[in-house]
Structures are given as C-alpha cells and as structure tokens.
Amino acid sequence: MKDLSLSILDIVMNSVKAEASLIEITLEDDGNLFSVHIADNGCGMDEAFLARVTDPFTTTRTTRNVGMGVPLFKLAAEQAGGTFSITSEPGKGTELTASFEQNHLDKPPLGDMAATVTTLIQGSPDVDFSYRHATPKGEASLDTRELRETLDGVPLDTPDVLSWIQDSLCEEERMIQT
Amino acid sequence: MKSIEELKKIREQTLKTINLRKEDGEDAVRIVVGMATCGIAAGARPVLAACLDEVSKRNLANVSVTQTGCIGVCRLEPIIEVYVPGQEKVTYVSMDEDKARRVIHEHIVNNKVVTELTIGAEGA
Ligand SMILES: Nc1ncnc2c1ncn2[C@@H]1O[C@H](COP(=O)(O)OP(=O)(O)O)[C@@H](O)[C@H]1O
Ligand SMILES: [Mg+2]
Numbered sequence: 113m114k115d116l117s118l119s120i121l122d123i124v125m126n127s128v129k130a131e132a133s134l135i136e137i138t139l140e141d142d143g144n145l146f147s148v149h150i151a152d153n154g155c156g157m158d159e160a161f162l163a164r165v166t167d168p169f170t171t172t173r174t175t176r177n178v179g180m181g182v183p184l185f186k187l188a189a190e191q192a193g194g195t196f197s198i199t200s201e202p203g204k205g206t207e208l209t210a211s212f213e214q215n216h217l218d219k220p221p222l223g224d225m226a227a228t229v230t231t232l233i234q235g236s237p238d239v240d241f242s243y244r245h246a247t248p249k250g251e252a253s254l255d256t257r258e259l260r261e262t263l264d265g266v267p268l269d270t271p272d273v274l275s276w277i278q279d280s281l282c283e284e285e286r287m288i289q290t
Numbered sequence: 291m292k293s294i295e296e297l298k299k300i301r302e303q304t305l306k307t308i309n310l311r312k313e314d315g316e317d318a319v320r321i322v323v324g325m326a327t328c329g330i331a332a333g334a335r336p337v338l339a340a341c342l343d344e345v346s347k348r349n350l351a352n353v354s355v356t357q358t359g360c361i362g363v364c365r366l367e368p369i370i371e372v373y374v375p376g377q378e379k380v381t382y383v384s385m386d387e388d389k390a391r392r393v394i395h396e397h398i399v400n401n402k403v404v405t406e407l408t409i410g411a412e413g414a
Pocket of ligand 1: 123126127155179
C-alpha cells in the first residue's frame with residue numbers, strides 16, 4: 113500500500129465485513145512512535161483462525177482462503193521498527209494495534225485520512241465510526257453518533273453530508289499536521 | 291472551519307429535496323466499485339470519490355454508487371461495474387479518476403458503452 117490511510121481503509125473494511133455496528137479508529141503520534149488502534153464489535157475470530165489470518169504462510173490453508181490485508185499491514189509495521197498485535201473473541205469483536213517508528217525510513221506516509229474516513233462512511237452509512245487522531249499539535253476527531261444526532265434522520269451518505277465530513281476532517285487534519 | 295451549523299443547514303436543505311431522489315426506482319443505474327485489498331492498493335479510493343463527485347455534479351438523481359469486495363481480477367483493478375436496467379452489466383477495468391468520469395459521461399449520460407475500457411478490450 114502506498115500510504116497508511118489506504119492500509120487503514122483496507123483493515124477497517126474487515127470490521128465492516130464482520131458486521132460490526134461500532135468501529136473505533138485511533139491514531140496516536142507522540143513524536144517518536146505512531147500507533148494505529150482499530151477496535152470493532154463484529155463477529156470476531158477464534159484463536160486457530162486468527163493464527164492463520166496473521167501468518168498465512170506458516171499453516172496449511174485447507175478450509176478457506178484468507179487474504180493478504182492483515183499480513184501486509186503487519187509487515188508494514190514490522191518493517192518500520194514497530195510492532196503489531198491483534199486479539200479477537202468470537203461474538204465479541206476484534207482489536208488490532210500497529211505501531212511505527214515515526215522517523216523510520218520505511219514508515220509509509222500517513223496519506224489522506226479524511227478520504228479514508230469519508231469512504232468508510234459512504235460505504236457503510238449505518239455503521240458507527242469513531243475516529244480520533246492525536247499528534248503533539250492537537251487532535252482531529254469525528255464520531256458518526258454525534259453527527260447522526262445533528263442530522264436527525266438525514267442519512268450520512270447524503271452527498272452534501274459526505275462533502276462536509278471530508279472537508280471538515282481535512283481541515284482538522286491540516287491543523288494537527290506535524 | 292466547517293461547523294455543526296453548516297451541517298444543520300445541509301440537513302434542512304436535504305429534507306427539502308429528498309423526495310426528488312429516486313435512486314431506488316425502477317430506472318436506477320448502479321455503479322459498483324471494487325474495494326478489496328487489491329482494489330484499494332491499485333487506487334480504488336480516488337476512483338470511488340471521482341464517481342461520487344461526477345454523479346453529484348451532474349445531478350444524476352437515479353444513479354447510485356456503492357462499494358463491494360473483491361470483483362476477482364487483481365491485476366485489472368481498480369474495477370467498476372455499471373448496471374443499467376434492461377442492459378447487460380458492463381465491467382470497466384484499470385480505472386483511474388479520469389477514466390471513471392469518462393465512463394459516467396459516455397456510458398451513463400450518453401448511453402454509449404466505452405468499449406475500449408471494458409474488461410474484454412484489447413490491452414486491458
Ligand atoms: N476485524 C475482523 N473481524 C472478524 N474477522 C476478521 C477481521 N479481520 C479479519 N478477519 C478475518 O480474516 C480474514 C483475512 O483478512 P484479510 O487479511 O484482510 O484478507 P481478506 O479481507 O481479503 O479476506 C477475513 O476474511 C476475515 O475472515
Ligand atoms: Mg481484508
């Protein structure tokens with residue numbers, strides 16, 4: 113993936129596919145370490161399946177094909193001096209954390225998080241997304257539960273609403289850019 | 291800075307025009323964008339954004355743009371499918387923002403399939 117915002121889009125799509133009703137995306141940049149935390153309340157995975165998902169080459173894949181999204185993200189973190197962990201519980205949900213050394217040569221740029229969040233909301237207007245991005249300069253955040261209250265029945269995937277989301281997040285992201 | 295006040299205005303505005311939207315009607319055209327790992331890596335996110343922008347700019351009230359998982363041919367991503375009622379599905383491959391806008395203009399507005407960008411076309 114060209115940048116982290118695209119990896120995050122891909123990883124969060126897994127939560128959507130797992131039929132989560134709430135997905136939290138938290139990015140934290142403390143100046144040295146950049147961490148991505150994604151938590152969902154979707155269908156979850158059991159231990160054996162989870163092992164196959166993170167390491168598709170170490171076990172024989174007999175029952176079903178697993179994709180490359182998670183392994184690619186894990187690799188990206190590890191190649192940038194970071195760590196990767198994922199925990200999951202069937203029926204409860206899944207949590208994933210990846211960290212990157214901020215100044216590592218192999219850390220992909222963050223990319224356009226406003227576009228990623230907008231794309232997620234457009235694709236799943238009935239799912240709730242809670243997004244927070246903290247840097248030493250401040251915080252950008254968006255919570256669809258709050259927007260829903262303001263919109264009072266008007267869908268989140270209304271074109272003008274999506275433009276508003278994209279523009280306001282873009283502006284907030286710009287303010288906290290380091 | 292965009293404010294909640296603006297969002298409220300958008301809400302009022304939308305409520306006034308919401309009955310004009312008929313994308314679920316019988317004449318509905320569907321654009322489906324493949325957004326699996328390979329699609330995203332190949333540039334599906336800006337392609338989707340271009341589709342949404344073009345549809346909204348041209349006020350195409352009967353056209354919906356949706357996302358789907360893997361359409362199947364990784365090396366031909368980004369892929370979009372166009373469903374026009376009464377016609378066979380058309381699959382466009384190796385899309386970028388400009389090509390996607392062209393598909394909407396030529397295929398959806400002018401009802402002429404852009405053959406050279408379809409999956410069967412030479413060099414695709
Ligand atoms: N958040 C999640 N909740 C439930 N299942 C998940 C989650 N993330 C991944 N999975 C499971 O792991 C599989 C592999 O994910 P991934 O590597 O992204 O490839 P793909 O999405 O192409 O299958 C998914 O198909 C799904 O079964
Ligand atoms: Mg995936």
